[in-house]
Amino acid sequence: xxxxxxxxxxxxxxxxxxxxxxxxxxxxxxxMTMIDVLAHRNAAQRKQIKxxxxxxxxxxxxxxxxxxxSGHFERAVYxxxxxxxxxxxxxxxxxxxSKVFDFPxxxxxxxxxxxxxxxxxxxxxxxxxxxxxxxxxxxHTTGDFCKLLFALVGTYxxxxxxxxxxxxxxxxxxxxxxxxxxxxxxxxxxxxxxxxSKAQLNTTFNCYKDAQNRSITKALSTETPNDFAIVLxxxxxxxxxxKKYFDKVFRRTLQKSGTxxxxxxxxxxxxxxxxxxxxxxxxQTRTNMTLEQAVAKKTSGDYKNFLLALIGN
Amino acid sequence: MxxxxxxxxxxxxxxxxxxxxxxxxxxxxxxxxxxxxxxxRFRRDFSEFFTTIGSIEKCEDDYLLRLKTEFSxxxxxxxxxxxxxxxxxxxxxxHVMHKSYPFTxxxxxxxxxxxxxxxxxxRAYQALFDHSVEEDVAYHIKENYSKLLVGLVSSFRYEGxxxxxxxxKCEAKALNSAIKxxxxxxxxxxxxxxxxxxxxxxxxxxxxxxxxxxxxxxxxEEDLGANLCLQETVKCIDRPAKYFSExxxxxxxxxxxxxxxxxxxxxxxSRADVDMEVIKETYHxxxxxxxxxxITKNTHGHYKDALLSLVGK
Numbered sequence: 001x002x003x004x005x006x007x008x009x010x011x012x013x014x015x016x017x018x019x020x021x022x023x024x025x026x027x028x029x030x031x032m033t034m035i036d037v038l039a040h041r042n043a044a045q046r047k048q049i050k051x052x053x054x055x056x057x058x059x060x061x062x063x064x065x066x067x068x069x070s071g072h073f074e075r076a077v078y079x080x081x082x083x084x085x086x087x088x089x090x091x092x093x094x095x096x097x098s099k100v101f102d103f104p105x106x107x108x109x110x111x112x113x114x115x116x117x118x119x120x121x122x123x124x125x126x127x128x129x130x131x132x133x134x135x136x137x138x139x140h141t142t143g144d145f146c147k148l149l150f151a152l153v154g155t156y157x158x159x160x161x162x163x164x165x166x167x168x169x170x171x172x173x174x175x176x177x178x179x180x181x182x183x184x185x186x187x188x189x190x191x192x193x194x195x196x197s198k199a200q201l202n203t204t205f206n207c208y209k210d211a212q213n214r215s216i217t218k219a220l221s222t223e224t225p226n227d228f229a230i231v232l233x234x235x236x237x238x239x240x241x242x243k244k245y246f247d248k249v250f251r252r253t254l255q256k257s258g259t260x261x262x263x264x265x266x267x268x269x270x271x272x273x274x275x276x277x278x279x280x281x282x283x284q285t286r287t288n289m290t291l292e293q294a295v296a297k298k299t300s301g302d303y304k305n306f307l308l309a310l311i312g313n
Numbered sequence: 314m315x316x317x318x319x320x321x322x323x324x325x326x327x328x329x330x331x332x333x334x335x336x337x338x339x340x341x342x343x344x345x346x347x348x349x350x351x352x353x354r355f356r357r358d359f360s361e362f363f364t365t366i367g368s369i370e371k372c373e374d375d376y377l378l379r380l381k382t383e384f385s386x387x388x389x390x391x392x393x394x395x396x397x398x399x400x401x402x403x404x405x406x407x408h409v410m411h412k413s414y415p416f417t418x419x420x421x422x423x424x425x426x427x428x429x430x431x432x433x434x435x436r437a438y439q440a441l442f443d444h445s446v447e448e449d450v451a452y453h454i455k456e457n458y459s460k461l462l463v464g465l466v467s468s469f470r471y472e473g474x475x476x477x478x479x480x481x482k483c484e485a486k487a488l489n490s491a492i493k494x495x496x497x498x499x500x501x502x503x504x505x506x507x508x509x510x511x512x513x514x515x516x517x518x519x520x521x522x523x524x525x526x527x528x529x530x531x532x533x534e535e536d537l538g539a540n541l542c543l544q545e546t547v548k549c550i551d552r553p554a555k556y557f558s559e560x561x562x563x564x565x566x567x568x569x570x571x572x573x574x575x576x577x578x579x580x581x582x583s584r585a586d587v588d589m590e591v592i593k594e595t596y597h598x599x600x601x602x603x604x605x606x607x608i609t610k611n612t613h614g615h616y617k618d619a620l621l622s623l624v625g626k
Binding site: 122126130131134138142146150151154155156157158159160187194 | 432435439443444447451452459463464468469470471472473504508512513514
């Protein structure tokens with residue numbers, strides 16, 4: 001469930017646009033009003049505000065925001081205004097073009113979304129960047145990472161519930177054979193993970209656990225750090241139990257030293273209008289702290305206030 | 314008498330060609346009404362179909378099978394004509410995969426359909442067979458071809474007009490290096506070749522092929538050697554009308570096999586509403602005879618009439 005709270009009835013887009021305009025005018029910016037309005041509107045409402053603002057004031061809302069605020073706060077508000085599909089396309093492009101390819105972003109987009117959601121992201125990506133997501137992923141990665149990511153991002157999985165238990169058992173065995181040999185980049189692993197439907201894969205993971213007495217992600221844990229295995233495990237977790245996966249990413253991000261605002265922003269924004277409620281519950285069970293407390297500890301100022309508003313304060 | 318026998322033999326495909334001449338058959342039934350001797354004489358005259366054993370002329374099993382195929386051509390073309398194009402493509406791909414026929418059909422469909430048409434075919438495939446086409450291709454097709462074919466079939470190419478010419482030149486050079494460095498048997502598994510062919514937009518690829526010819530003095534097909542899959546991929550993307558025109562011609566060749574002959578129905582049905590005029594022009598230029606005339610010469614009965622109507626006068 002989403003954590004953002006929207007007033008009922010919500011003010012009209014014209015009222016909201018006016019409020020934002022007032023917040024921009026004069027010296028400085030009224031960040032509280034910005035947060036008050038934007039953090040409490042859903043994607044459709046935000047889109048309307050954008051349109052109305054431009055009609056009324058003859059300037060683009062995003063451009064104005066960029067000039068009014070800065071830093072992590074600005075980046076978060078900027079990304080938040082887009083709807084989830086556009087946001088993912090933009091984040092994918094950022095991940096691809098950054099100095100170090102940001103694998104988790106692509107893995108999450110490719111593996112958490114349903115086939116049609118992923119397709120929607122790919123369509124928006126094409127209209128924004130005039131290239132396909134696949135071609136950008138493929139041209140910015142090499143070797144095994146390229147093989148895996150390209151396969152995960154390019155596929156259009158069967159979306160139904162039909163499964164074949166016999167096949168699941170066979171493929172669980174194939175996976176185990178490759179894993180025990182330490183051949184994590186085996187073509188069969190990539191074939192199975194990237195082409196089978198999620199229902200079929202989850203059956204396969206269950207068969208794996210039954211046969212081997214440990215989960216497949218445990219089996220992929222290595223003594224020596226192995227970047228490829230990390231990416232593989234992330235992909236499997238995203239497909240198998242995304243909420244648990246994101247709880248883990250939140251914990252990792254909030255518990256390490258320093259603050260990784262980019263990841264934090266991505267996590268909060270992506271899930272605030274989706275399933276942050278359940279992730280929060282998991283987080284609290286695992287850490288004995290609420291997500292709000294943990295985020296408040298690691299962030300400050302308007303950025304903190306914005307995130308907390310989205311998380312459901 | 315002898316003339317009538319010849320006529321009926323031809324109607325039963327005794328003289329080769331596609332389809333059967335239903336009208337002549339029915340006319341003979343009328344003519345030879347209550348004349349079993351007439352039929353007896355015909356059977357003795359038609360040695361490809363009948364063998365005398367004792368006092369009767371028995372049907373040859375082989376010929377019966379051939380007849381089944383020839384009679385079915387009209388049925389097939391009519392059913393296919395009615396079918397939604399996406400279902401047609403889905404069924405063709407499924408058929409080829411499960412019978413282990415050469416995968417030219419898969420390459421043809423993956424490379425000549427638009428992104429929307431290919432997506433539609435993939436959706437139809439899932440609805441019909443409860444599997445994605447990617448998972449079936451990955452599973453059924455031998456490993457060394459699988460990279461290329463899975464890539465082609467899962468592609469959702471950018472279809473806009475933007476082309477990065479510098480990148481196209483770069484990739485033309487990259488293809489040339491890849492071709493030179495990989496052994497000829499390994500071309501189809503080469504990562505660069507597969508990446509470029511399966512992810513870039515068609516416009517971009519056409520630009521690459523153009524630059525390739527300019528930079529290296531010969532079309533890329535020449536350097537691809539005996540690699541039929543790669544040749545076909547390039548042709549389907551770069552000059553689909555030529556590909557289709559050659560597929561049609563192969564069907565009419567002396568000694569053409571079953572798969573080549575089936576291509577006649579498939580190409581004409583799938584292109585009738587798309588680019589048949591261009592194909593006809595290409596055919597005429599390439600082979601010196603109008604497509605309509607070739608069809609009239611080599612096919613019979615309702616099948617012939619259907620083909621001519623589809624091809625357009």
